[in-house]
Amino acid sequence: MSETAIKLRKREKTSLFDQVKELLPDGGNLNLCLTCGLCSSGCPATGLVSMDPRKMLRMIALGLDEEVLASDWPWMCTMCQRCIYACPMKIDIPQLIYNIRAQRPREERPKGILGSCDMALKNDTNSAMGTNEEDFIFVVEDVLEQYQEEQPEFAEMQAPIDKEGAEFFLNQNSREPVTEPDEMVPLWKILHLAGVDWTYGSKGWAGENYCMFLADDDAWKHVVQTQTDQTHKLKCKTYLNTE
Template identity: 45%
Template sequence: MPDVIEPDAIEITDINHLNHQRFENWSFSQDFCVTCGLCSSTCPVSGIDNFDPRKFVRMISLGLEEQLVESRWPWICTMCAKCEKVCPMGIEIASLIRGVRSLRDREKVPGILHKGLAAAIKTGNNLGLPQDDFVFIIEDVAEEIAEEPGFEGFTAPIDKKGANLLTTIHNKLVNTHTEDLKHWWRIFHAAKEDWTVPSENWEGTNWGLFTGDDKAMKIMVGRIVENMEKLEIKTLLWPE
């Protein structure tokens, strides 16, 4: 049956004049979609605010840049990449979505991500936590562990040069989830690991990844590398 549409009622996309080659230099195989729907069927957030990955891929392929960049859809995705795993055409859907995130005006990146990333670039961590406060928390948690039987004398080595292992820390673990730090540390202790945490630029998350901000992502990664070079450590544990 023909699709009867009242042209005045709705916004009409003129696909004649779209630039279908708009994303040509994005080599994520988006044009090979056979619209099988596997991605949308497997996506855990399909249907939220009308988001679904197949639609996303098609909009990229049609060149509907503005609609995508302005919509909430790129930010609904959790970047779990299950869609990529099942896509029979090997379309890198999560990378596509990240690509669209990168096109949004940085000031319009969803608040928490944007602010966290800005803080991280400025202070080295998403919380903007000063170095003294960080060291205090670390030492405090270490003392709590030391009171546990079998962990007598336990300390958290900070900035230990030449240690075997450097570990980064998710900001949540020095904020609301300090208990979770203890699991790691107890394991290090039991395994007699020679480890350390940096006192600066210890942030384990990299919201440059999630916001599609390559530049910020590079800065964050570069800081970890710097720490490793400075402390002469070869192995990194990045539990994120």
């Protein structure tokens, strides 16, 4: 429960509730809430900073935009969609949360997420750890060469970058090439043993996308567009996510 009583005002025509309804297909069903509480009872974020999904939806419906925008709870909801899964009216609370996040001025959003997104925009690799094309190619080639020599059964193993016409365009979380490159190897071995025709892209190889979590549409789009362009350029049939 909140510590202070909430004072209701008349909901403005330009309220967050109405704005979000217009953005979402079928208005995100935001009007359909039965207040049953299934969303909240099954949400691990219920109770954090005295908030839960039902309460947030009710506050928005009542036009309490200021209070909602001041809360950090939208950054503690992981938009995991378990609430929609449980909801009898299929109300899109995660999309509501996304749009509440987007209402906060960009530079005031959590620094860690902001920094990871900005880093991804620096290079066409989209790496949230700032790895550029040259460094990625160096690490992959260096590690590959070492394993080809040390483990002769894998002398023929490949870790192609920009191989045109490969069936799969494979992405890779930046954590491996940057902090634990040996962790890339088990996956390469598996792909080698299965005879898979795959490639990384020098551009768009990074699998993570913090711009989506930042609720920055333009940046999220930019990242996906970069991945798409590189997959097209290499004429790959399948974009294969490793996570």
